[in-house]
Every structure is written in C-alpha cells, then in structure tokens.
Amino acid sequence: MSIGHTLLGLLESGPRHGYDLKRAFDERFGHDRPLAYGQVYSTMARLLKNGLVEVDGIEPGGGPERKRYAITDAGITDVDAWLRQPEKPEPYLQTTLYTKVVLALLTGRPAADLLDTQRAEHLRLMRELTRRKKSGDLADQLICDHALFHLEADLRWLELTAARLDQLAKAVTS
Amino acid sequence: MTAAAEPLLQATALRKSYGRTPALDGADLTVRAGEVVAVMGPSGSGKSTLLHCLAGIVQADSGRVCYRGRDLTAMSDAERSALRRTDFGFVFQFGQLVPELTCLENVAMPARLAGTRRRAAEAQAAEWLARLEVGEIAGKRPGEVSGGQGQRVAVARALVGSPRVVFADEPTGALDSLNGERVMRLLTDAAHDTGAAVVLVTHEPRVAAYSDREIVVRDGKSRDLEQVS
The missing domain is CATH 1.10.10.10 (Winged helix-like DNA-binding domain superfamily/Winged helix DNA-binding domain)
Structure with missing residues (x-):
C-alpha cells in the first residue's frame, strides 16, 4: 500500500x-x-x-x-x-484495494468505477494466463492455475465489495 | 475481429419485469461475429434474463434486440422459433438433454428438426461428438454418462447446426473445475473454428477468462468493462 x-x-x-x-x-x-x-x-x-x-x-x-x-x-x-x-494484479491486494475504496468513498470519488477498472485489469491477466495454459504443458498449466485461483479470489472480493458499496459508504462517512 | 466490426446482435435499452420485480432496467449489449462475450453479475442481477431476451426466448417489455439488422422484438413467435433453430445454439447449466434419446440422437435432433435426413443428421452428430471428445458414448442415454460428458454432448448439440450465435447459460455451473475447464476449452475452440459468437453467462471468473470481453450486469443495468478502463 x-x-x-x-x-x-x-x-x-x-x-x-x-x-x-x-x-x-x-x-x-x-x-x-x-x-x-x-x-x-x-x-x-x-x-x-x-x-x-x-x-x-x-x-x-x-x-x-x-x-x-x-x-x-x-x-x-x-x-x-x-x-x-488499477493495481498490478497479484495475490493479496486486498489491503491496497480496500484503502483505495475507502478513500474514494471518503473523498466523494466514484468507488464503483475504481472496482470495475480493477476488475477489468484482473480479467485481462486471467485471459492471458488462460491462453498460456491452453498452449502450455502440464507444468505451465499448474503454474497458471495457481495464479488464476488467486486472481479469482481477488475478483470475488471485488464483486462482493461492489455489492456492499452503499453499506460501506454509510460506515466510513458516519 | 476488431472493435469496429459490424454488430451481429445488439440489444438496446432493454427493460423487463416479472410482476413488480424488475429484472432488466435499460440493459445494452453488443455482440460481434466470432467473439466470446461473458455476461457476469451477482445472482438475481438479470444476466440470464438478458440472455433469454437476446435469444428471443423472452420478450422484453421495452427496448430492441436486433440480429443482423432484423428486429427480434417485432418478429412473430414462429419467426423467432425458426431463427432459434437455424441461427442460434444453446447450452444450459444442466445440459437439458432428452433422457429417452441416446447422446447421438440428442445431438442429431436440431438437424432433424431443420429437416435433415436421419442418416445425414446422425453422421454430423457423430462427427461433433468425436470433436467434443465423447465419441465413445454416442449410444448411451444421458442418465448413463457423467455430468462432464453430458455437458460436452450438450455443447455438440448446440454447435451441430453451425449456429452464428451460441448462448451458454452457466455451462459449467454443475461441473467440477477440471471438467468445467475442459468444456470451456472445447466450446470456445469449436466456436472459434466455426466463426460462431458465444454469449456466455457465468458467475465464475475463471470461466469468464475464456471470453474476449466482459459485460457486468448489476440491478438490471449492464456495463461494458472495456468502456470503464
């Protein structure tokens, strides 16, 4: 962060x-x-x-x-x-992303856009890894899968946070 | 495929309610020939309703769906049914294969409904089953095969008529990771080879990663992530 x-x-x-x-x-x-x-x-x-x-x-x-x-x-x-x-997609970004979302809410910036921008960045890397996996050997596939599962966890967090933005906005501005 | 390619399928300002519950609230979506578009969003966001409206299965309350310049919303039920038989293919979460028919007969069915003779339809079906790596179960009924095999049969059935658009609603939702990935690889490779576009509804990011771009649906509104970043 x-x-x-x-x-x-x-x-x-x-x-x-x-x-x-x-x-x-x-x-x-x-x-x-x-x-x-x-x-x-x-x-x-x-x-x-x-x-x-x-x-x-x-x-x-x-x-x-x-x-x-x-x-x-x-x-x-x-x-x-x-x-x-957007942050460079890598595992365990939640601390930075959470900070960005809270600061966006505190300063009246569009937090939903921030989450969607990050989501697009994550998916771009997931597509790249999926393409690499399709043409790679088993070792490549396992390495890519490991990264894909971590990125997927981040994406699920982004989705859940997007669904709770109104709730979070109330909590941070109260 | 380029961003400038002509739209194959285009939905504009779609609204749809079930009773008092709004499912779509001004959703837009454009699909170009040969591209795979993932439609994502939380449960109940309206993504399946959007797919059903695009495919002419459900009529929107307002808004337009144009397919190759023709307005689906202005067509008769019979015209839409004909279009679904000739130009669209479908894959659902639970295959929805006919349990009394063999896998071969299931895959041959769209071609038979389109008027192809049995022998020719079954030859095409056998070819597609082999391509989807399930040729060995052609004579079995859906109840006798695994979930992953059944879903590959469903993909073969969706592609056998050389559709221009394949609609896939949570095609891997009932499968484990390995089988899900296999289905996605085979579906997207086959669609790419035949030039078919795919509209893929999924809540799984790893499945969406097989797409070329992503649309997010929230509270019945759509958002193209390419426009955000």
Missing part, C-alpha cells in the same frame, strides 16, 4: 497534524500494522518537498513544534491519479 497516497487522501477532508494523521490512518487502515510516528513524519517531509502538501500552520507546544499540513492542488491530482490507476 502507498502510505504517502493514503495520507494525502486523508488530508483531503481538511488540514491535520502529523499525530492526527497517524490516528486517522490507524483507525481506518492500520488494524494489523499501525503506522510508526517516524514513518508519518518522514513521509510528510517527502510530500512537502514534492509540493504535494504545504504547512498550513505551526503550533508551539511543550515539546517540538506541531506542524499542520494541508494538501495542495498537485496533491489532489496525485491522489486522483493513484485511485484511477
């Missing part, structure tokens, strides 16, 4: 401090692997350098100064391009 794009997507709803960003990330996507503070600050420094976020304000505190970050127009364009770009 692209941490940078995810943090940018979370910033679309309004400026946040690094700590707020980490908390929002962990609440929505970090169930198994919460973000380390160091990773948040190093990512924000990179986004700042690339002009994708800007410092919206600095609050002095007891400890180090707290920067509040806001997404720039270039940042919004970058998130948009990331959400539209």
Whole structure:
C-alpha cells in the first residue's frame, strides 16, 4: 500500500497534524500494522518537498513544534491519479484495494468505477494466463492455475465489495 | 475481429419485469461475429434474463434486440422459433438433454428438426461428438454418462447446426473445475473454428477468462468493462 497516497487522501477532508494523521490512518487502515510516528513524519517531509502538501500552520507546544499540513492542488491530482490507476494484479491486494475504496468513498470519488477498472485489469491477466495454459504443458498449466485461483479470489472480493458499496459508504462517512 | 466490426446482435435499452420485480432496467449489449462475450453479475442481477431476451426466448417489455439488422422484438413467435433453430445454439447449466434419446440422437435432433435426413443428421452428430471428445458414448442415454460428458454432448448439440450465435447459460455451473475447464476449452475452440459468437453467462471468473470481453450486469443495468478502463 502507498502510505504517502493514503495520507494525502486523508488530508483531503481538511488540514491535520502529523499525530492526527497517524490516528486517522490507524483507525481506518492500520488494524494489523499501525503506522510508526517516524514513518508519518518522514513521509510528510517527502510530500512537502514534492509540493504535494504545504504547512498550513505551526503550533508551539511543550515539546517540538506541531506542524499542520494541508494538501495542495498537485496533491489532489496525485491522489486522483493513484485511485484511477488499477493495481498490478497479484495475490493479496486486498489491503491496497480496500484503502483505495475507502478513500474514494471518503473523498466523494466514484468507488464503483475504481472496482470495475480493477476488475477489468484482473480479467485481462486471467485471459492471458488462460491462453498460456491452453498452449502450455502440464507444468505451465499448474503454474497458471495457481495464479488464476488467486486472481479469482481477488475478483470475488471485488464483486462482493461492489455489492456492499452503499453499506460501506454509510460506515466510513458516519 | 476488431472493435469496429459490424454488430451481429445488439440489444438496446432493454427493460423487463416479472410482476413488480424488475429484472432488466435499460440493459445494452453488443455482440460481434466470432467473439466470446461473458455476461457476469451477482445472482438475481438479470444476466440470464438478458440472455433469454437476446435469444428471443423472452420478450422484453421495452427496448430492441436486433440480429443482423432484423428486429427480434417485432418478429412473430414462429419467426423467432425458426431463427432459434437455424441461427442460434444453446447450452444450459444442466445440459437439458432428452433422457429417452441416446447422446447421438440428442445431438442429431436440431438437424432433424431443420429437416435433415436421419442418416445425414446422425453422421454430423457423430462427427461433433468425436470433436467434443465423447465419441465413445454416442449410444448411451444421458442418465448413463457423467455430468462432464453430458455437458460436452450438450455443447455438440448446440454447435451441430453451425449456429452464428451460441448462448451458454452457466455451462459449467454443475461441473467440477477440471471438467468445467475442459468444456470451456472445447466450446470456445469449436466456436472459434466455426466463426460462431458465444454469449456466455457465468458467475465464475475463471470461466469468464475464456471470453474476449466482459459485460457486468448489476440491478438490471449492464456495463461494458472495456468502456470503464
């Protein structure tokens, strides 16, 4: 999953401090692997350098100064391009896809289009593997079958998520 | 085949309800000669109704189905039946073979109904059974063969009349993975060799992977995935 794009997507709803960003990330996507503070600050420094976020304000505190970050127009364009770009079909994509779907719903983008784009990409690879399997030897067939069953699991997840989009939209925006 | 090829079969803005339950709500679909189009979607999405409307088995409440420039929705029942005999082939989930007839007689039936003499029809049927790798069960009745064999007999029956379009509704739904793949390979290879288009309704992505492109039906509306990505 692209941490940078995810943090940018979370910033679309309004400026946040690094700590707020980490908390929002962990609440929505970090169930198994919460973000380390160091990773948040190093990512924000990179986004700042690339002009994708800007410092919206600095609050002095007891400890180090707290920067509040806001997404720039270039940042919004970058998130948009990331959400539209289908992932390279490979096993165990659910974490990235789930993140993209939730961010699309949170930012008012068409999540159904995102799922269908990904679905088309998966099927393209499944067709390629099926063609290879038809002309290949038994070893080829078994290797292709393994990949096909994994891709099929992803596709079933995409289908189920598409059927539950309304429900998910209510859950993430409530 | 190219995207610019003339449509062989084209459905536009199809609507169909069963009582108060809508099954199709403005579905569109275009099939070109020689291509395999998968129609996917959740149970109850309207994909089988779409196939039945395309094949002229069910009449839509509104919208048009054109086959080679002729409007199916404006044809009489007799004209549509004739078209189904001469130009269309069908494969269903459970074969729907006639249990009293042998496999050979089942496959020969479309040709017999079209007026071909018994000997010629059975010769064609034997050829197709061999091609579908079930020549050895020609004399058996459907109840005496396995599910996979029965489905290959059904595919042979669908293709024996050299149809321009084969409609396959969950053709592998009752088969295990290995038999399902064998049926799909034989069906798509045979359709490719004869130039027939295939409209394939399936909920299985691995079966849809035998198609050239995919249409998704949700809540009675269709979506061509090529237009999305």
